C-alpha cells in the first residue's frame with residue numbers, strides 16, 4: 001500500500017504515564033501537553049487556576065473573603081469501558097491518588113473498569129400530612145397519575161426537549177395520616193436539585209387538593225437509589241504480587257477475608273466504604289459536584305437492608321482472578337452548579353474527557369472501586385502505614401522547609417527510619433544541607 005494510502009495511526013493517548021509521580025508539577029504538565037492530553041494554554045491555566053478569582057468565588061457562595069485551594073492531582077492507568085482516561089482528583093490526603101493509580105494499573109491488566117448506570121433520575125418528595133383517608137388519597141392520586149405527570153412535564157419544557165422529564169409518580173405511606181408523593185424526574189446532565197425542588201413546590205397544591213392533606217416538605221431526596229452506577233473490574237491473580245506473599249492467590253484470599261470482615265461488621269464496613277469514597281469524592285470535588293449529597297446517599301444505601309454493609313463486593317472469579325463490583329447511588333452533573341462558574345471545574349471535566357453526567361458518575365465510581373481495592377490490598381499485606389506514611393513523609397518534609405528534590409530525600413529517610421516527626425525531618429534536612437554545603 002503506497003504511503004498516501006496509509007492513514008497516520010491516531011496515537012491512542014495512554015493513561016499510563018510511568019514515573020509521572022517522580023516529576024515536578026511543571027514537568028507533568030509538559031508531559032500532558034506532549035502526550036496531547038492538554039493544550040499548552042490549558043496546562044498553563046491549571047498552574048495558575050486562571051479565571052477563578054475573588055469575583056468568581058463571590059458569585060458562588062456567601063460572605064466570601066478570599067480563595068481556598070486544594071491540590072489537583074491525576075490518577076493514572078484508568079481504562080473505563082475500553083477508553084484510556086485521566087482521572088482528576090482534588091483531595092488533601094496523601095496516598096489516595098497513588099492508591100487509585102496503583103489499583104487502576106492492577107485492573108488494567110484485565111481491561112480496566114466496566115461501567116453501566118441507571119438513567120439520571122432525581123426524585124422530588126412532597127410530604128402530605130393529616131390526610132383524612134389514606135386509601136382514598138392513594139386511589140385518587142393513582143387514578144390521576146398520567147394527568148399529574150403531564151402537568152409536571154408542562155413545567156419542564158426545556159428538560160423534556162432534551163429527552164428528560166417526569167417519568168413516574170410513586171406514593172409511599174409513612175403512617176396513618178401521612179403519605180409522601182415521589183416524582184421521579186430524568187434530569188439528563190444536571191443533578192437536578194433546583195429543578196425538582198421547584199417542581200415539588202409547583203405540584204404540591206395539586207396533591208393537597210386531591211388528598212385533602214396538608215403539604216409538608218417539598219424537596220429532593222438524596223437517597224438517589226434510582227440513579228445508581230455499577231462498576232466491575234478484575235485483577236489476574238498473577239498481578240497480585242506482594243512482599244511476604246509467595247503467590248498472588250494468597251494475596252487474593254487475604255483481600256477476600258478483608259471483604260468478609262466488612263460484610264460481618266459495620267464498624268469495618270464504614271471504613272471500607274471510606275476507602276471507596278476516597279476515590280469518589282476526589283473526583284467529585286475536582287469536578288465541582290455535590291459530594292455531600294453523594295456521601296449522604298451512599299451511606300444510606302449501604303444501610304438499606306437495615307444493617308450497614310460494604311458498597312463493594314470482592315469475589316474469586318471462575319479463573320481464580322479477583323473480581324470486584326461497586327454499586328452505589330451517584331447523582332452527578334456536568335451542567336449547572338459550579339460547572340456554570342468555576343473554570344477549574346470545566347478544566348477538570350475536560351481533562352477527564354467527561355461526556356456527560358452518567359460518564360462522570362462512571363469515572364468517579366471507577367476511582368472509588370480502585371481506592372477500595374488499593375486499601376484492601378495494602379491492609380491485607382504490608383499494612384496501610386507503609387505506603388500511606390511514606391507519602392505522608394513528603395508532607396512532613398515540606399512542613400519543615402524542604403523544597404524540590406530535598407522533599408524526596410528527607411521523606412525517604414523518614415520512611416527508612418519509620419519516624420515521621422517534624423523535629424526529625426528538620427534534623428535530616430539540616431544534615432543533608434550541611435553535607436551538600438561541605439561537598440561544594
Ligand SMILES: CC(C)(COP(=O)([O-])OP(=O)([O-])OC[C@H]1O[C@@H](n2cnc3c(N)ncnc32)[C@H](O)[C@@H]1OP(=O)([O-])[O-])[C@@H](O)C(=O)NCCC(=O)NCCSC(=O)C[C@@](C)(O)CC(=O)[O-]
Pocket residue numbers: 017018019020021076077093094095096097098099100101102105271272273274275276278371372374375376378379384386387388391
Ligand atoms: C501508596 C501505594 C500505592 C504504594 O504502593 P507501592 O507498592 O509502594 O507502589 P509502587 O512503588 O510499587 O508503585 C506502583 C504504582 O503505584 C502508584 N504510585 C506509587 N507511589 C506513588 C506516588 N508517590 N505517587 C503517585 N502514584 C504512586 C503508581 O501508579 C505506581 O505505578 P508506576 O507509576 O510506578 O508504574 C500503596 O501502598 C497503596 O495503595 N496504599 C493504600 C493507600 C490508601 O488507601 N490511602 C488512603 C488513606 S488510608 C484510607 O483512608 C483508606 C482506608 C485504608 O482506611 C480504607 C480501608 O480501611 O479500607
Ligand SMILES: NC(=O)C1=CN([C@@H]2O[C@H](COP(=O)(O)OP(=O)(O)OC[C@H]3O[C@@H](n4cnc5c(N)ncnc54)[C@H](OP(=O)(O)O)[C@@H]3O)[C@@H](O)[C@H]2O)C=CC1
Pocket residue numbers: 158159162187188189190191192193194195197220222289290293333335336337338340
Ligand atoms: N443535594 C441537595 O439536597 C441539594 C443540592 N443543591 C445544589 O444545587 C446544585 C445545582 O443543582 P442543579 O439544579 O442541577 O443545577 P442548576 O439549577 O444550576 O442547573 C441545572 C439546569 O441546567 C439546565 N441545563 C442545561 N443543559 C442541560 C443538560 N444538558 N442537561 C440537564 N440540564 C441542563 C437545566 O435547566 P432548564 O431545564 O431550565 O434549561 C437544568 O435544570 C447542585 O450541584 C447542588 O450542589 C441544591 C439544593 C439541594
